[in-house]
Amino acid sequence: MVIEQVGAFIVGYLIGFLPVMAYGQYRYWRRKKIQETIVKRKADILEKGHWFRVRYSSEDRFxxxxxxxxxxxxxxxxMDKESVTFFCDMKEWNYNYMFIPENSKVKWIGRSIWRNGLAYWFAVIDPGENHYFTSETGLTIFGSKKSTQEIYDELKKIFSDSNIAQ
Structure with a gap:
């Protein structure tokens, strides 16, 4: 009786869990494909500085x-010495946004668990709008603190101390 209940629980768990994992895998594959397309399209630009694979959230969504x-x-x-540019393909349209360090600020957000899960975030604060980024970690968000912190540390090298928000 107990073995049947445990077996039923495991089967039920797998039936519910597998579609969620399959959807997560699909989303990861799609993000990776978009990023690879951008890397190919912008190869001549990307070779002139540092670049990172990221996930993006607008202020409203965040x-x-x-x-x-x-x-x-x-x-x-x-990132290069003069600017930071976000190359993106969102909702089937190309989106390129350039941040000029003299006009923008960068801020470490960390976790925002209740609204944004376990991922770690930083923001680039542009006049009138905040842009939120986390590192691309693959299928799961585990390990996002270290990789997001690495991106943030590179940004701090470009932005002056007065443009690093507390």
């Missing part, structure tokens, strides 16, 4: 309570 995933786009965050 602060929203109702969402399946805290990010709404994926792309490449490119």
């Amino acid at each position: 602060h929203s309570w109702f969402k399946w995933f805290p990010w709404e786009g994926t792309g490449i965050l490119f």
